[in-house]
Amino acid sequence: MSRHARFTIDADVTPKFTACYLRTAGDECAFIEAHTAHARSRLLGALAEHGKKPEDVRWVVVTHAHLDHAAGASALLAACPKATLVAHSRTAKNLIDPARLIEGATAVYGAARFAELYGTVTAIPKERVLVLGDGESIELGDAKLTAWNTAGHAYHHFIVDDPATDTVFTGDTFGLVYPALQTHGLFALPSTSPTGFNAEEAQKSLDKVLSLGRRSVCPTHYDAHEETQAIAAQVRRFVDRAGSWVDEAARSDEPTQAMEARLASLWWAAIAEEAPHFGSDEKKLLALDVELNAQGLAFVADALRGKPR
């Protein structure tokens, strides 16, 4: 048996907000999630800290193509000469030809802000990419990591089951579970950011994670948690609400901007019900996610009412 371990790397500017995971198995290792090019030195630093070299990295696995998970993949592969990118087919397509990803985010943020947020994203040569289908696996030492498709947050999302460490790497499938929000009881919020939210699929994906029966979940936001049933239950309640907000919004003729503002206040009200103790610090930490969640639901409602953008 090779020795198995996973380590959490704090990848973002905001502490304990976005994780990458270093998974070691004997002589081999893998990264789960790549964050952005700005995180590269932290990721390489984690390798050194655990006695590994960039040449020891066999896999860079990303759960989906959203930029806080995958924008750093090209920079990381450039630094790790033997590594192969492992991704869902649609994620792989977007990283082999990242023009659409870059265009989409540049349209929202502008080129300067894009660079500040995500760094440089370059095309990944397709010979360095391995596509994993639903239920397919890679080997790491004597461990097996298996991808399971989990739509709901994004249609191109998979989770990674890792029996050897009794862990599921859940990406954005199993809620945002920020450590700073766990001080007075559990708090887990689904991410319904644009553009792929689907309530029904999100519920199925929660079931999928639970069905694997692992001790720990490792959401990208953030770190390992063992209260899997309680996290799922809370995320489920939020997803149920979000699903009915979308249905209702899709039947209305409310202008998109007003809808987004209204959805944001619905999110805040639901959060206050689940976590009445939250004060201004907690709300500040959640402000971006609430804004993105409102935008994501309005996007889906617009699509449903035949107003695609």
Ligand SMILES: [Zn+2]
């Ligand atoms: Zn995401």
